[in-house]
Amino acid sequence: MVPASAPWARALWRACNALMAAFFALAAFVQTNDPDAEVWVVVYAIPAVLTLLVGFNPLVTGNFIWKSVSAIHTFVCMVWALGLAYHFLLHAQENILHEEEGRELSGLVIISAWMGLCCSSSENPVGGRIQLALAIIIVLFPFISWIYVYTNKELQSSWPSHCKTAI
Template sequence: MGEVCSPWLSVTWRVCNLFMCLFFALATYVQINDPDAGVWMVGYGLPAVLCACVGLKPHVTETLPWRRLADLHVMVSSAVVATLGWRLYREGLTDILQQEEGREFSGLMLTAAWLLLCRHSGRAPVGGLRVSTAVAITVFPFVAWLYFYINKELTSNWPSHCQTAI
């Protein structure tokens, strides 16, 4: 017996992908003044495009180009996350969002987690668990960004190229 997807689950899934597209696009934009901007712009820009595709046409996740690009991004992100995570662990850093490597680690974890959540979402109707997870993940980066934007003292020790972002 096939799973029945209520229309609100499908709409919520698409809206979450469009919001994540917006978030990843903003993350791409704020990299413009970073010393290694090109790498990070691709790192956030590709997920932005992939999320836009899912938001506009959810079944795109079942196409070979979408899957290959998402898998490549997750694979490269996982390698960089492992490297950054090891460096953070080795240096004994605990407040990772106060370290540039920690913010990079967190951003790549977010892109990889989101793309894995999207994987095969077009194969069958999205269910409540996937949509609930998507809503929670979608809300988090916007709330975190707003929190750091409001509490400027938290960003006072960040490098200047991080402080001039949105």
């Protein structure tokens, strides 16, 4: 367990939250050209705000409103992810990042994983070594995936037209 007074751990947890809030905000922004943009912007904007709040004050996760919004949003994302995973298993023709439903599924899993990790901030605002290690892995995954997706020319050739005009 990392001592709660470790300033490096507190700073690392806040930095992870800042990066994830930025990722969720960027993900919401690039959805604006999607045919169902109003849904996906909200799906990413909610965790962007919740994560930003955790970055400012990790104890906010003990607040009833934060807990409620987070729990409901995470539940919806998990149920939706299960539905997409089922659809993906039945109809997939490419790997997960080559299919739009696969990328949507990945986003929902990232949201669910991050919100789940944030939920314990009120009990231990810094987290233990395992929580911090998981936070770093979860933070790195979407950024590395995004770089892969946007630099892979073969992958881009199969994108629907609304994805080709995103960042």
